[in-house]
Amino acid sequence: MSNLLVDRLEGLYVRFREVGEQITDPDIMQDMKRYVKLTKEYKELEDITKAGDEYKETIERIEESKNIIANETDEEFREMAKMELDELEEKLPVIEQRIKMLLVPADPEDAKNAIMEIRAGTGGDEASIFAGDLHRMYTKYCESKGWKVSISSVSEGTSGGYKEIVMNVEGDNVYGTLKYESGVHRVQRVPQTETQGRVHTSAASVAVLPEAEEFDIDVKESDIRKDTYCSSGPGGQSVNTTYSAIRLTHIPTGIVVTCQDQKSQIKNLAKAMVELRSRIYALEHQKYLDEIAGKRRTMVSTGDRSAKIRTYNYPQGRVTDHRINLTLYNLSAVMDGDIQEIIDKLQTEENIERLKESGL
Template identity: 50%
Template sequence: MKKTSLIQKLEVSKKEFLETSKLIIQPNIISDQKKYRILLKKYLTLEKIVFLYEEYKKQLVSLKEVDFILKNDSDTEMKELANTEKYKILENLSSIEKKSYNLIFSSKEEYGTEDDRKAVIVELRSGTGGDEACLFVEDILRMYTMYFKKSGWKYKIIHAQKGGIKGYKEIILDLNGEQGIYGNLKFESGVHRVQRIPKTESQGRVHTSAITVAVLPKVKDIEVNINLSDIKKDTFRSSGSGGQHVNKTESAVRLTHIPSKITVECQEERSQHKNFEKAISVLRSRIYQNEKEKRLRKISIKRKSLVSTGDRSIKIRTYNYPKNRVTDHRIHKSIYNLAGFMNGNIQEMINLLKLFENK
């Protein structure tokens, strides 16, 4: 890590420390034991970072002083002492840099950004590959739900559209838990490509299909204010499972946000009111994500789009069944245990993506 980059990060940590110091003494925080414990833990971590930062600045001042002696002093003995001192200072700086980086990284891991701590909406859609893509949506759904179980997260299906033969054309999940869900799952957004021999393939040829995954942070109504007059609401009979009831009543809901033209459907609940609430939640997350991307484009931050068209040429990850390999193309990392990966053991890849992002 470059010194200027580290100093910037340390400055941010110091600012966070000062803000946390003010928050932690507020009566409403002290009275809420859960919030207080979280903030106290954060405060103690940031305190260590700030201590290292102050020491780092002292060492940089000392380095300037010895450099001045080495450049301007003519006394040989003095220069030798300065050289010895410089070596010690550089060792100290290197040690502080490593400690600071580890603390900053662990702090990000535990607390993350505000979005990182949020629950999420997960959307899976079939792309190129027809029925095989729909089957792969089902496989990836199984992979994620097994990962959710290992992580202690709970999910509900908001919307599901079955494929032609088996699998899903589209499925949307509402995912909640105590830990930073978005901070882990945000790396899953993009196109996932599969290479395998379909069950319907008589000549044993490997086919390539693709699906898209979108992970959206869930937002509250105070974060995204939706004007109800901007929403067009349609109701229809559910086509999903649920017995005779769903075919007799128009409980399914379709919402269209007129300004952004975003459309959301929900039909998993028997109550139209509950379907409306879930659809609003998804709509809010999609609008939030749209606005977030617009802001990033305005300040010229280079960023790939969350979800492309599902075209097999635009991919973030490939699942190659004949070679028992899953490859993430963003970090050029392959794991040769596809069966384990598809059984929800995806944390290793996520950790590598986190490490890459922080570096």
């Protein structure tokens, strides 16, 4: 392990003890924003120090095995020590790599919930149907992760699917996982309305925003215009009879959000405020994404939402992610929500690039 890495670890052991003391301080526990931040830091440091302990223990066992091989006269005992040494020397670089990855600072937004917007692009009715397919894919994926999904606004397509659908996703490390899905998704297939069997290309765009919490951004009430209107679509007898749907307009930025999925106006207002805060917050976050987009191929999607990131080719049963030149021939499984392999490979690529940037 390099001296730089050892020095970083020693400093983190000290910080780990400091944070451990701070989170038990009654004054700090009263400051919720600070307490949440310190608790998160403590968990991250705990993972690093555990890996550091494992590394130190492995080093000690390697030295013990070498000592046995050099000084032990019992051949069987020496042979056992050689076998253990081989295993330990194989294990050591794996632990070291894990420590390096843990030392690379995480995006502070990764742990947040997310707002996902899917919008039909070029391709008319077929684009709306594809947007519906993407919504189903993401819903199934989120269910497999145990995440909670709720729809805040929807505009249905004339032949099925959606012109636009916005959903909130709540769970563990949601934004850090789904952020790779931002960008233009393209589908190549024969539409149901196509009589001559020709393959058409359609597209839908996906935007993933980190959900902003109240202490992330201060939105003045005087800057918001609130309109109410009757809900449309599923919802029972109250649909089109009560003014429960909410439209919020942020006057300084012109951002407009709507929410109509709840029967209660109060609940719709609360959800709309979360989305409004997140969209305003995303304007600042986008500057950060623009800065790193040129450095990391995996982040081109979030740096530029007009970038084509993935193609779903039905005639060939193929999915291609253009950022990392990944091609898989399991289209039906992917459209059924099995996208973890793609996300894992994108995360791996990004981590490698971030590791290079860190100089470790």
